[in-house]
Amino acid sequence: MKAHILATTAIAFALAGCSTMQEGNVQSASDSSPAAAAVPEATGYFAQPSTLPFHAPDFTKIQDSDYKPAFEQAMAIHSAEIEAIKTNPEAPTFENTIVALETSGQMLNRVATVFFALTGANTNDTLDAVQAEMGPKLSQHSDAITLDPVLFERVKAVYDNRAAMSMTPEDAKLLEETYEQMVHAGALLTPAQKEQVKAINSSLSELTTEFSQKVREATVAGALVVEDPAELAGLSQSEIEAAAKLGVERGLPGKYVIALQNTTQQPLLPDMENRATREKLFMNSVHRADRGGANDTRTLLAEIAELRAKKAALFGQPDWASYVMYDRMAENPKTALDFMQQMVPALAATQRREAGMLNEQIRAEGGDFEVQPWDWYRYAEKVRKAKYDIDENAVKPYFEITSVLENGVFYAANKLYGLSFKKRTDLPVYHPDVTTYTVYDADGSELGIFYFDPYQRPSKRGGAWMSNFVEQSHLYGTKPVIYNVLNIPKAAEGEPQLVSFDNVNTMFHEFGHALHGFFADQKYASLSGTATARDFVEYPSQVNELWATYPEVLRNYAKHYQTGATIPAELIQKIEAAAKFNQGYDFGEVVEAALLDMKWHALTPQQAAAIDTPEEVDAFERQSLEELGLEVDLVPPRYRSSYFNHIFSSPAGYSAGYYSYLWTEMLDRDSRKWFLDNGGLTRANGDHYRKTVLSRGGTMNYFEMFQNFAGRQPDVTPMLEARGLVGNDPTAEPATSDGPLPPETTGDNAD
Ligand SMILES: [Zn+2]
Numbered sequence: 001m002k003a004h005i006l007a008t009t010a011i012a013f014a015l016a017g018c019s020t021m022q023e024g025n026v027q028s029a030s031d032s033s034p035a036a037a038a039v040p041e042a043t044g045y046f047a048q049p050s051t052l053p054f055h056a057p058d059f060t061k062i063q064d065s066d067y068k069p070a071f072e073q074a075m076a077i078h079s080a081e082i083e084a085i086k087t088n089p090e091a092p093t094f095e096n097t098i099v100a101l102e103t104s105g106q107m108l109n110r111v112a113t114v115f116f117a118l119t120g121a122n123t124n125d126t127l128d129a130v131q132a133e134m135g136p137k138l139s140q141h142s143d144a145i146t147l148d149p150v151l152f153e154r155v156k157a158v159y160d161n162r163a164a165m166s167m168t169p170e171d172a173k174l175l176e177e178t179y180e181q182m183v184h185a186g187a188l189l190t191p192a193q194k195e196q197v198k199a200i201n202s203s204l205s206e207l208t209t210e211f212s213q214k215v216r217e218a219t220v221a222g223a224l225v226v227e228d229p230a231e232l233a234g235l236s237q238s239e240i241e242a243a244a245k246l247g248v249e250r251g252l253p254g255k256y257v258i259a260l261q262n263t264t265q266q267p268l269l270p271d272m273e274n275r276a277t278r279e280k281l282f283m284n285s286v287h288r289a290d291r292g293g294a295n296d297t298r299t300l301l302a303e304i305a306e307l308r309a310k311k312a313a314l315f316g317q318p319d320w321a322s323y324v325m326y327d328r329m330a331e332n333p334k335t336a337l338d339f340m341q342q343m344v345p346a347l348a349a350t351q352r353r354e355a356g357m358l359n360e361q362i363r364a365e366g367g368d369f370e371v372q373p374w375d376w377y378r379y380a381e382k383v384r385k386a387k388y389d390i391d392e393n394a395v396k397p398y399f400e401i402t403s404v405l406e407n408g409v410f411y412a413a414n415k416l417y418g419l420s421f422k423k424r425t426d427l428p429v430y431h432p433d434v435t436t437y438t439v440y441d442a443d444g445s446e447l448g449i450f451y452f453d454p455y456q457r458p459s460k461r462g463g464a465w466m467s468n469f470v471e472q473s474h475l476y477g478t479k480p481v482i483y484n485v486l487n488i489p490k491a492a493e494g495e496p497q498l499v500s501f502d503n504v505n506t507m508f509h510e511f512g513h514a515l516h517g518f519f520a521d522q523k524y525a526s527l528s529g530t531a532t533a534r535d536f537v538e539y540p541s542q543v544n545e546l547w548a549t550y551p552e553v554l555r556n557y558a559k560h561y562q563t564g565a566t567i568p569a570e571l572i573q574k575i576e577a578a579a580k581f582n583q584g585y586d587f588g589e590v591v592e593a594a595l596l597d598m599k600w601h602a603l604t605p606q607q608a609a610a611i612d613t614p615e616e617v618d619a620f621e622r623q624s625l626e627e628l629g630l631e632v633d634l635v636p637p638r639y640r641s642s643y644f645n646h647i648f649s650s651p652a653g654y655s656a657g658y659y660s661y662l663w664t665e666m667l668d669r670d671s672r673k674w675f676l677d678n679g680g681l682t683r684a685n686g687d688h689y690r691k692t693v694l695s696r697g698g699t700m701n702y703f704e705m706f707q708n709f710a711g712r713q714p715d716v717t718p719m720l721e722a723r724g725l726v727g728n729d730p731t732a733e734p735a736t737s738d739g740p741l742p743p744e745t746t747g748d749n750a751d
Pocket residue numbers: 002003004005509510513538541
């Protein structure tokens with residue numbers, strides 16, 4: 001899917017601010033938190049906030065060798081601060097416990113934010129080594145605090161007294177989050193229950209490790225082996241040579257080996273001319289881990305699902321999904337399942353329609369078979385090339401990077417929110433390619449600092465992300481210092497820096513996260529800006545992509561770098577039409593995976609206990625998808641249960657979380673419709689969105705937030721329309737059965 005906020009930075013923040021700590025393993029905290037009489041005095045660069053404007057990090061003063069001692073010192077200081085909270089002779093109060101926890105670990109936060117920014121965007125061997133060494137220590141440190149029973153007693157005392165306290169809604173939210181996170185980690189369990197959870201965690205840790213090892217081995221063993229290169233007809237010479245080389249490496253000299261990728265579909269399938277080879281490769285993929293024998297994961301995953309259901313029961317929850325979704329917008333599996341089930345009729349109809357189109361293509365080429373999953377992308381690719389092919393080289397000259405940023409991304413932010421931007425050259429950066437801007441609010445006051453780091457380089461990991469060097473907080477008096485990191489290929493020296501349309505979209509997307517951070521208006525850093533639920537955080541960033549193709553914005557930035565001509569409307573229409581192609585498959589396989597994830601994790605312990613054998617696992621998987629009416633034989637899930645690493649390869653992982661991608665897209669598309677229905681790119685619309693959503697951080701119920709913005713609850717229809725699943729094809733079925741569809745939106749191009 002789209003780019004994401006850097007996970008490790010999120011963890012770094014979580015580690016540094018107790019009230020945003022993530023789920024930890026239930027384990028003894030007795031061997032940590034050295035009781036110190038006083039908080040040790042901090043030394044070195046990170047001891048104090050930066051003295052640069054906005055407390056921006058001073059990269060001229062930080063050495064790679066500073067991080068390890070700074071982490072160690074910062075953790076010791078944090079532990080001493082926690083000890084002081086625990087041993088405070090005064091009765092627990094909101095200030096001396098909850099706020100004290102929130103404000104503890106500030107030095108650790110300063111080290112971690114800078115360190116994880118660099119390990120993501122500009123790492124080296126020294127930083128990698130520090131990360132490998134400090135990672136486990138940071139997570140032990142965080143667990144020791146979340147699981148501290150004495151600390152929890154104080155938190156609980158404040159929480160139990162909440163009805164009698166006078167608090168702002170933000171105070172109340174901070175209290176609730178602090179309490180709930182500790183409860184979620186096991187603070188309320190009896191000693192006997194804690195022992196049971198510990199035993200389950202340790203089994204889960206073993207079983208999920210075993211699952212991921214088996215999937216890895218199954219994926220290696222599932223490679224396609226052929227003897228005659230004629231079977232690989234259609235592949236390029238270099239692909240065939242690579243297959244021969246892999247044969248030698250695998251001890252099969254003279255044979256050709258095609259390794260499996262993680263997903264059900266395999267990238268080389270579209271090019272393979274030999275239908276029997278396609279079928280063999282596909283079958284190897286889809287049955288990699290369910291053929292019996294050592295690499296069969298089915299009984300293992302059934303056991304994982306059952307243990308998770310049992311663990312949830314110890315926490316008083318009906319199923320695992322309810323346990324892990326406590327801090328999500330969707331909150332429970334029923335909401336997520338109902339949401340996905342609404343898409344099924346339109347999706348299944350689109351899958352059948354697309355299959356019909358591909359069958360026509362097959363007939364046209366003289367084939368006398370019906371399309372199967374192993375044929376799908378081969379024929380889809382032919383139809384796409386005939387109808388929707390976009391010549392990147394015709395598009396790119398209109399997208400010069402600085403124009404996209406300043407005349408596109410910044411321009412839209414100016415029209416919507418009144419923001420203005422001024423490039424600055426005085427702030428130190430961690431790489432010469434990074435540029436910085438001061439962001440000014442509509443009234444001319446300074447809002448924050450924006451760092452833009454666009455180019456690919458070996459020291460940067462893949463993808464694109466946003467994060468903060470400094471979080472906005474009224475308590476600290478800090479304004480946001482935000483960076484966007486992307487991986488745009490850098491042009492040769494002297495060449496114009498042109499970017500693809502995908503990159504344009506990513507620039508708008510990441511700046512959408514930045515706006516969420518810049519408009520933060522919170523007292524507490526841990527509730528500020530993008531510190532929101534996993535199934536919410538990608539929503540504002542996706543909404544900002546709307547403006548990339550909005551005519552008024554396009555006219556302002558998408559100008560040919562040589563002629564100055566504005567990009568032709570047909571090119572944009574072509575790009576948008578291509579985005580709706582093959583969605584029955586592309587979107588369908590993701591929805592199916594998300595459904596499987598949620599079905600496995602919505603089982604009660606009794607239901608889970610009834611699924612043991614490989615056959616029962618197969619039957620459950622098939623029934624979960626088929627009873628909804630999905631065309632499972634045409635479009636299998638992106639991952640079948642037996643190799644669904646996202647949800648079964650670590651104790652929690654993304655289990656009961658795969659739906660988040662779809663959920664935020666629903667919020668996004670519905671919000672775009674609101675903007676377009678209400679006049680599009682206007683200050684009134686921008687200010688309304690800022691007031692109701694972008695400035696709210698994680699301080700309130702997300703449904704309430706959406707209601708305040710749109711005046712109603714989110715609706716799935718605009719997403720289905722945007723995906724081309726309803727609304728633009730006479731054969732498409734409506735998404736829901738409650739009445740006629742609203743009039744079709746004119747898409748992102750509406751003026
Ligand atoms: Zn994102």
